[in-house]
Amino acid sequence: MPVETKDSARASLLSRVQKALRGVETGALVIARHAKTAPAGPGVYRMIDAEGQVLYVGKARHLKKRVQSYARAGSHNNRIVRMIADTASMEFVTTATEIEALLLEANLIKRLKPRYNVVLRDDKSFPFILITRDHPVPQILKHRGARNRKGDYFGPFASAGAVGRTINTLQRAFLLRSCSDAYYESRLRPCLLYQIKRCSAPCTSEISEEGYAALVDEASRFLTGESDEVKRRLHALMDEASLRQDYERAASFRDRLTALSHIQSRQGINPKTVKEADVFAAHQEAAQTCIQVFFFRTGNNWGNRAYYPRADKSLPVEEVLEPFVAQFYDDKPPPKLILLSHEIPGRRLLAEALSMRAGHKIGVSTPQRGEKHELVTHALTNAREALARRLAESSSQAAILAKLAQLLELDEPPERIEVFDNSHISGSNPVGAMIVAGPEGFIKGQYRKFNIRSEDIAPGDDYAMMREMLTRRFSKLAKDPVTGWVAPDLVLIDGGPGQLSTAHTVLDELGLTDIKVAAIAKGPDRNAGRERIYLRGRETMILEPRDPVLYCLQKLRDEAHRFAIGAHRARRKKAIGISPLDEVPGIGPARKRALLQHFGSAKAVSRAGMADLAGVGGISAQMAKAIYDHFHERG
Numbered sequence: 001m002p003v004e005t006k007d008s009a010r011a012s013l014l015s016r017v018q019k020a021l022r023g024v025e026t027g028a029l030v031i032a033r034h035a036k037t038a039p040a041g042p043g044v045y046r047m048i049d050a051e052g053q054v055l056y057v058g059k060a061r062h063l064k065k066r067v068q069s070y071a072r073a074g075s076h077n078n079r080i081v082r083m084i085a086d087t088a089s090m091e092f093v094t095t096a097t098e099i100e101a102l103l104l105e106a107n108l109i110k111r112l113k114p115r116y117n118v119v120l121r122d123d124k125s126f127p128f129i130l131i132t133r134d135h136p137v138p139q140i141l142k143h144r145g146a147r148n149r150k151g152d153y154f155g156p157f158a159s160a161g162a163v164g165r166t167i168n169t170l171q172r173a174f175l176l177r178s179c180s181d182a183y184y185e186s187r188l189r190p191c192l193l194y195q196i197k198r199c200s201a202p203c204t205s206e207i208s209e210e211g212y213a214a215l216v217d218e219a220s221r222f223l224t225g226e227s228d229e230v231k232r233r234l235h236a237l238m239d240e241a242s243l244r245q246d247y248e249r250a251a252s253f254r255d256r257l258t259a260l261s262h263i264q265s266r267q268g269i270n271p272k273t274v275k276e277a278d279v280f281a282a283h284q285e286a287a288q289t290c291i292q293v294f295f296f297r298t299g300n301n302w303g304n305r306a307y308y309p310r311a312d313k314s315l316p317v318e319e320v321l322e323p324f325v326a327q328f329y330d331d332k333p334p335p336k337l338i339l340l341s342h343e344i345p346g347r348r349l350l351a352e353a354l355s356m357r358a359g360h361k362i363g364v365s366t367p368q369r370g371e372k373h374e375l376v377t378h379a380l381t382n383a384r385e386a387l388a389r390r391l392a393e394s395s396s397q398a399a400i401l402a403k404l405a406q407l408l409e410l411d412e413p414p415e416r417i418e419v420f421d422n423s424h425i426s427g428s429n430p431v432g433a434m435i436v437a438g439p440e441g442f443i444k445g446q447y448r449k450f451n452i453r454s455e456d457i458a459p460g461d462d463y464a465m466m467r468e469m470l471t472r473r474f475s476k477l478a479k480d481p482v483t484g485w486v487a488p489d490l491v492l493i494d495g496g497p498g499q500l501s502t503a504h505t506v507l508d509e510l511g512l513t514d515i516k517v518a519a520i521a522k523g524p525d526r527n528a529g530r531e532r533i534y535l536r537g538r539e540t541m542i543l544e545p546r547d548p549v550l551y552c553l554q555k556l557r558d559e560a561h562r563f564a565i566g567a568h569r570a571r572r573k574k575a576i577g578i579s580p581l582d583e584v585p586g587i588g589p590a591r592k593r594a595l596l597q598h599f600g601s602a603k604a605v606s607r608a609g610m611a612d613l614a615g616v617g618g619i620s621a622q623m624a625k626a627i628y629d630h631f632h633e634r635g
Contacts, residue, residue, distance in 0.1 A: 126156030158303025281379035287313035432469030433564035
């Protein structure tokens, strides 16, 4: 059975009660009727409950036979029995081959996240290094997302930090520019990166385009695995410069060689025979699964990442690993080789599916000896250690939440905590923020920000901002407890008695009086460690500075504060970036840039006469009149 929280258990119970009241038929008889009309070929099926939620997505070589197997009583395990009992309808999609069914199944599971499937969580895109090819002088930068820009992509890297460190080192080694094209075009003299020897300054012709192209070629060759050849060439150039007694030039080659060595030394384990591969190692313990993924490209280790997929605790590790890998490559290009820690039942089918999508052969194997086996063993050790740390943290977190429940007089340890804070500067660009936490830590996918909209709020009125934010958050829950946001077990407010009173007023008006609310405020002189906790009808509490419950509350409050400030800064930055010139019809980026370079500011443009406007390159007399009329009509 999937690991259920209190909220999901309540929702499931409520769904069953509503289903019974409406007389909605579910179970094996429903599946048997669908089996009569199910297609006979390969495809994907969806099992759907009475509320229209997808319970399970599966693939089959023969849909009719697969559906008939569900309708027959017998050897189903408890998980399948519950799934059948909840099924009210089924949908089918036929495919030409079983391979296409596998690819479609992975896509639907990622998108729909059915309750009874193994679901890949925290599926963020991976960063790459991009050397652009849409400019005469290529740029090196970090790239994440769709590869819609012309250039050479290298990666994936496990984290943005790893990409940043590698790019910084590559700049020291190959002196490639990292500035934007607009910044490059506007340079009249070399920037600081040239002074600290991290760029060759092609913007001001400190190096010729041919010389810069040679540096780009060296960087590309290094990133594609020809690092030894690149280092030999730099050694030769350093020796040649030394023989000519050009010691400054020789020192520059020495520094570049040092930078290249630094890149490889930071990457830890670097295989000798495996040039391109992803390694998946899965470890199970205490009904949880950790899957470590290592990325190897051009013989270099580009890092690793740990995943904790949502899966039924009765599933063996092989049945968790197989759908995980299929979902992992749903939106990512696979390498030429995929190494697994466990033999999976559909290994050949998975290899064929990935090969078809990639357009070339993809190998999927479970090595038993040699260097490949060593890589898998290393990844498996990391998976085991990561899961041990997670279990230890979860145990500690559970104990802290139990103490928190006791302190705040909750019936049970909270499964869902929502923390609210707001941020502004003298009332400008006000933003409210909500973060969510549970037994496993912060649930960042459920964070929400609220741009404060009311024009009646006085600048800096924190109570009114809190009221608007809480009203918008809980009004949906009050109107529809089933489809609205899940109710929290605890609401934590950053503030004192005033904010606490505001929160209770909102919840009382909405009829949500059973939700527990607490406020946390820093002590005198904003002294962290002497926080005061406020509850309605209770004396103010001050916890000991080293109390783990206090640390937990501080961590929650600080995360809400961080998220609120970040949302406020983003809104403020967006507001600052708005220029009066953006509202003038016919003014695009090029004309806007020309006007600002000529006049210095948008305000100066608004004051300029038509003759002065027409004197700007790219501004016709007709456009000058349009600009002049726009500002004077407003004036």
